[in-house]
Amino acid sequence: MSFLRLLSSAARRAPSTVAHQRRGYAEVADKISLSLVLPHQAIFTSKDVVQVNVAAATGDMGILANHVPSIEALRPGMIEVIESGNTSKKWFASGGFATVHPGNKLTINVVEAAPLESFSSEAVRANLQEALKVAAGNGSEEDKMEARIEADVYEALQHALGSK
Numbered sequence: 001m002s003f004l005r006l007l008s009s010a011a012r013r014a015p016s017t018v019a020h021q022r023r024g025y026a027e028v029a030d031k032i033s034l035s036l037v038l039p040h041q042a043i044f045t046s047k048d049v050v051q052v053n054v055a056a057a058t059g060d061m062g063i064l065a066n067h068v069p070s071i072e073a074l075r076p077g078m079i080e081v082i083e084s085g086n087t088s089k090k091w092f093a094s095g096g097f098a099t100v101h102p103g104n105k106l107t108i109n110v111v112e113a114a115p116l117e118s119f120s121s122e123a124v125r126a127n128l129q130e131a132l133k134v135a136a137g138n139g140s141e142e143d144k145m146e147a148r149i150e151a152d153v154y155e156a157l158q159h160a161l162g163s164k
Contacts, residue, residue, distance in 0.1 A: 030050075030064070030065030030066060030104070031048035031049060031050060031065055031084075031104065032048070032049060032050075032051075032052065032063065032064065032065045032067070032104045032105070032106050033046050033047070033048055033049075033104055033105045033106065034046075034047050034048075034049045034052055034081065034106050034107075034108070035047075035105075035106070035107045035108070036079065036081070036091075036108045036110070036113070037107070037108065037109050037110075038109075038110055038111070038112065038113055039111070043091070043113065044081070046105075047083075048084075049081050049082060049083050049084075050064070050065075050082045050083060050084060050086075051063065051064050051081075051082040052079065052080070052081050052082070052098075052106060052108070053078070053079070053080040053082070054072070054074055054077070054079050054098050054108065055074060055075050055076070055077025055078060055079070055093075055156070056072040056073065056074060056075070056098065057072065057073040057074065057075050058072065060077075061098075063098070063100060063106055065104045066104065067100050067104075067106075068100070069100050069101060069102050070099075070100050071097060071098070071099050071100075072097065072098045072099075072100075073095075073096075073097055074093060074095050074096045074097060074098055074108070074110065075095055075156070076092075076093065076094050076095050076152065076153045076156040076157070077092070077093065077156050077159075077160060078090055078091070078092055078093075078116060078160040079091045079092075079093050079108065079110075079113065089115075090115070090116040090117075090160075091113045091114060091115055091116060092113065092114055092115075092116050092119065092156075092157055092160050093108075093110040093111075093112065093113040094110065094111050094112040094113070094153065095110065095111060096108065096109045096110030096111055097109050116160060116161065119157060119161060121158070121161050124154055124157050124158050124161060125158065127150075127154055128151060128154035128155060128158060131147045131148075131150040131151040131154055132147075132151050134147035135147035135148045135151055
């Protein structure tokens with residue numbers, strides 16, 4: 001019998017003594033303490049929530065209790081806070097950083113944020129078209145770059161409003 005067949009045969013007959021652990025979702029009772037802060041205002045200060053969804057630079061990210069500690073740059077996009085009872089609050093943030101600390105603590109620092117319901121889809125669409133027109137126009141390179149950044153933010157806002 002070849003060595004490989006002998007080994008696989010022995011492995012099938014041997015009792016499994018290796019304990020397998022799986023990482024699952026956080027228990028419903030688990031909470032994460034959220035602080036959502038702007039330079040001029042604290043929206044949440046150590047508020048216990050079930051989950052926070054953010055627009056990280058590396059992709060959209062959901063943060064639950066017992067999340068691995070990390071620091072994520074945030075791109076313009078929606079921050080969704082899911083509280084007990086499955087109620088959700090949504091803000092649009094211009095960008096910032098999310099820091100997951102040990103001990104179920106999350107700090108989100110953003111430059112600007114506003115409740116998602118305070119934006120008008122029509123106004124966003126009109127402003128996006130204007131920014132794209134300036135970005136494609138004959139203005140200075142500085143004006144074009146500023147318009148491109150503005151268009152990127154309006155596109156993210158339009159996407160967030162579409163997923164309301």
